[in-house]
Amino acid sequence: MKGFVCSRGNTKAIPLGGGMERRILAYDDSLMAVEVGFEAGSEGAPHTHPHTQISYVLSGSFRYSVEGESVILNAGDSIAVPSGLVHGTVCLEKGVLLDVFTPKRDDFLK
Numbered sequence: 001m002k003g004f005v006c007s008r009g010n011t012k013a014i015p016l017g018g019g020m021e022r023r024i025l026a027y028d029d030s031l032m033a034v035e036v037g038f039e040a041g042s043e044g045a046p047h048t049h050p051h052t053q054i055s056y057v058l059s060g061s062f063r064y065s066v067e068g069e070s071v072i073l074n075a076g077d078s079i080a081v082p083s084g085l086v087h088g089t090v091c092l093e094k095g096v097l098l099d100v101f102t103p104k105r106d107d108f109l110k
Contacts, residue, residue, distance in 0.1 A: 004028055008035075018042050019091075024108055032104035038062070038091035046088035051101040053081045060095010064088075 006026040013021040019039030026033050036044070038060065046065065055064065056078040064073050066087045073079060075095070081087045089097070 006033075013037070020044065022108070027104045030103050032101045032108070034099045034101070034105070034108065036097045036099055038089075038095055038097070040091055040094045042091045044089040046086050048084055048086050049105075050083050051103060051105060052083050053087075054100045055079050055081070055089075056098040056100070058096040058098050060091060061093040062095065062097070063090045063092055 004026050008023070008025070011023045011025065013023055015021050016036075019042030021037045023035040023037075024032070025035055035058070038044075040060075055073075057073045057075050059075050061075075062073045063070050064079055064087070065071075066079070066081055067085050071079070072092070
Protein backbone atom coordinates (compact mmCIF):
# COMPACT_ATOMS: atom_id res chain seq x y z
CA MET A 1 0.00 0.00 0.00
CA LYS A 2 1.29 3.44 -0.87
CA GLY A 3 -0.63 5.19 1.93
CA PHE A 4 0.08 5.27 5.66
CA VAL A 5 -2.35 3.00 7.49
CA CYS A 6 -2.82 3.59 11.21
CA SER A 7 -4.59 0.99 13.31
CA ARG A 8 -5.83 2.64 16.52
CA GLY A 9 -4.90 -0.53 18.42
CA ASN A 10 -1.28 0.11 17.54
CA THR A 11 -1.24 3.70 18.80
CA LYS A 12 -0.20 4.85 22.26
CA ALA A 13 -2.17 7.26 24.39
CA ILE A 14 0.19 10.08 25.36
CA PRO A 15 -0.83 11.62 28.70
CA LEU A 16 -0.91 15.42 28.49
CA GLY A 17 -1.90 16.06 32.11
CA GLY A 18 -4.98 17.87 33.31
CA GLY A 19 -7.32 15.06 32.23
CA MET A 20 -6.21 14.94 28.58
CA GLU A 21 -4.46 12.39 26.36
CA ARG A 22 -3.38 12.40 22.72
CA ARG A 23 -3.15 9.65 20.11
CA ILE A 24 -1.32 10.36 16.87
CA LEU A 25 -3.16 8.70 14.01
CA ALA A 26 -2.35 8.69 10.28
CA TYR A 27 -0.14 11.41 8.82
CA ASP A 28 2.19 12.38 6.03
CA ASP A 29 4.24 15.54 5.51
CA SER A 30 1.23 17.65 4.60
CA LEU A 31 -1.52 16.33 6.90
CA MET A 32 -1.95 14.79 10.37
CA ALA A 33 -4.92 13.34 12.28
CA VAL A 34 -4.79 13.36 16.09
CA GLU A 35 -7.34 12.06 18.60
CA VAL A 36 -7.50 14.00 21.88
CA GLY A 37 -9.45 12.63 24.84
CA PHE A 38 -10.73 15.00 27.55
CA GLU A 39 -12.20 14.48 31.01
CA ALA A 40 -15.03 16.87 31.89
CA GLY A 41 -13.57 20.19 33.06
CA SER A 42 -10.19 19.71 31.38
CA GLU A 43 -8.88 22.57 29.28
CA GLY A 44 -6.85 22.88 26.13
CA ALA A 45 -5.33 26.24 27.10
CA PRO A 46 -5.45 29.07 24.54
CA HIS A 47 -2.52 28.80 22.15
CA THR A 48 -1.47 29.48 18.59
CA HIS A 49 0.55 27.62 15.96
CA PRO A 50 1.33 28.00 12.26
CA HIS A 51 -0.83 25.01 11.27
CA THR A 52 -4.37 25.18 9.94
CA GLN A 53 -6.55 23.00 12.18
CA ILE A 54 -9.95 21.36 11.96
CA SER A 55 -11.46 19.94 15.16
CA TYR A 56 -14.30 17.41 14.84
CA VAL A 57 -16.20 16.38 17.98
CA LEU A 58 -16.38 12.58 18.11
CA SER A 59 -18.10 12.59 21.51
CA GLY A 60 -18.86 14.91 24.41
CA SER A 61 -19.39 18.65 24.53
CA PHE A 62 -16.84 21.48 24.33
CA ARG A 63 -16.72 25.26 24.65
CA TYR A 64 -14.30 26.16 21.85
CA SER A 65 -12.85 29.65 21.61
CA VAL A 66 -11.12 31.35 18.70
CA GLU A 67 -9.70 34.85 19.12
CA GLY A 68 -11.91 35.40 22.20
CA GLU A 69 -15.19 34.28 20.60
CA SER A 70 -16.73 31.06 21.97
CA VAL A 71 -19.11 28.45 20.60
CA ILE A 72 -20.48 25.22 22.08
CA LEU A 73 -19.63 22.16 19.99
CA ASN A 74 -21.30 18.76 20.44
CA ALA A 75 -20.80 15.34 18.85
CA GLY A 76 -20.86 15.72 15.07
CA ASP A 77 -19.90 19.42 15.09
CA SER A 78 -16.64 20.76 13.70
CA ILE A 79 -14.66 23.98 13.49
CA ALA A 80 -11.84 25.18 11.23
CA VAL A 81 -9.13 27.38 12.75
CA PRO A 82 -6.86 29.26 10.35
CA SER A 83 -3.13 29.39 10.96
CA GLY A 84 -1.92 31.76 13.66
CA LEU A 85 -5.21 32.40 15.50
CA VAL A 86 -5.40 32.01 19.29
CA HIS A 87 -7.73 29.13 20.14
CA GLY A 88 -8.50 26.73 22.98
CA THR A 89 -11.24 24.57 24.45
CA VAL A 90 -12.87 23.55 27.71
CA CYS A 91 -14.49 20.13 27.91
CA LEU A 92 -18.03 20.44 29.25
CA GLU A 93 -18.88 16.72 29.03
CA LYS A 94 -16.23 13.98 28.79
CA GLY A 95 -15.36 13.56 25.14
CA VAL A 96 -12.97 13.15 22.26
CA LEU A 97 -11.86 15.55 19.52
CA LEU A 98 -10.40 14.50 16.20
CA ASP A 99 -7.94 17.25 15.27
CA VAL A 100 -6.59 17.46 11.73
CA PHE A 101 -3.58 19.66 10.99
CA THR A 102 -1.90 20.87 7.85
CA PRO A 103 1.00 20.62 7.59
CA LYS A 104 1.73 17.80 10.06
CA ARG A 105 2.70 18.69 13.64
CA ASP A 106 6.38 17.76 13.77
CA ASP A 107 6.41 18.91 17.42
CA PHE A 108 4.00 16.05 18.25
CA LEU A 109 6.44 13.48 16.84
CA LYS A 110 9.37 14.38 19.10
